[in-house]
Amino acid sequence: MTDEHATPEPAAEDSAPAVDTTNESTEAPSNFEWYVLKVQSNREKSIKASLERSIKREGLEEYFGEIVIPTQKIKENKNGKPRVVEHKLFPGYIMAHMELNDETWYLVRDTTGVGDFTGAAGKPIPMQPHEVAAMLGTDLPQGTSQPEPLTKIDFEVGEMVKIKEGGFEGFEGTIDGIDEHSGRISVLVEVFGRSTPVELEHWQAEKV
Incomplete structure (x- = not known):
């Protein structure tokens, strides 16, 4: 009786940690999604900073990744001098990489300047991978760190x-x-x- 019970116990002890470790390494990343937040236009930077302060104050850093204002670099000529400026791709919107739960949902919604998550019927809908790649410029050729600035050209085809x-x-x-x-x-x-x-x-x- 004693031998029969003793034999399976080491096997159970050996296998349990392997299962737990695997779950810990895969569950956390899968909980994070990219969401789009509607915010007051022309206040994107201050709202982003306010949201980041709230996350630290509430101790919820583990549930948030990057907070991003999608921008695009444009080459312009001003007074005959070339310069590169950043233009907001989607004024009035910012992106948040986060785990959505009751705490994070309320924190985002309670941040001054944030209107709501984009979604349907009041339910936040995470972005699809191809949408994230397009907005963040990550769908680039291998070895390219960031997209080259576009040149602002004040002409139209047919003009x-x-x-x-x-x-x-x-x-x-x-x-x-x-x-x-x-x-x-x-x-x-x-x-x-x-x-x-x-x-x-x-x-x-x-x-x-």
């Missing part, structure tokens, strides 16, 4: 422009293509009775 520099200076044509990544435009100009595409830097043309 008439006049070339002010380069080999076609003085020619007028129609915008055929715009590449905000390279800052270049394609203009169709009339050369010997034929429409010819000319590649230019966006600053080499002006509106007619």
Whole structure:
């Protein structure tokens, strides 16, 4: 009797810790989801800071990850000088990586400036992975740390422009293509009775 009971006990002791450890390592990450919060427009930064202070004050750091204001870097020319500025992609919204439970739900909702979670019928709905990747810029080629700033180009396809520099200076044509990544435009100009595409830097043309 004693031997029969003694034999299975070591096996149970050996297997139990392995199961517990596995559960601890997989459950915590799976509880975190990305949620979108509706907030007062033009106050995104102060509301983000207020939310982060509330999380620390209530001791709920274990239930929150990043709080993010989705932005995009844009290259602009101001007074003839190039500069890179950050533009908010979705004014009036911030993203929170968190575990949703009663405590975190009330903390977020009670933060001044936060309207509500986005969702349906009053129920917060987490974002899908492809939505998160698009908003955070994580769907990038391998080895790329962050997206290159886009160039703000104040033209539209089909718009008439006049070339002010380069080999076609003085020619007028129609915008055929715009590449905000390279800052270049394609203009169709009339050369010997034929429409010819000319590649230019966006600053080499002006509106007619």
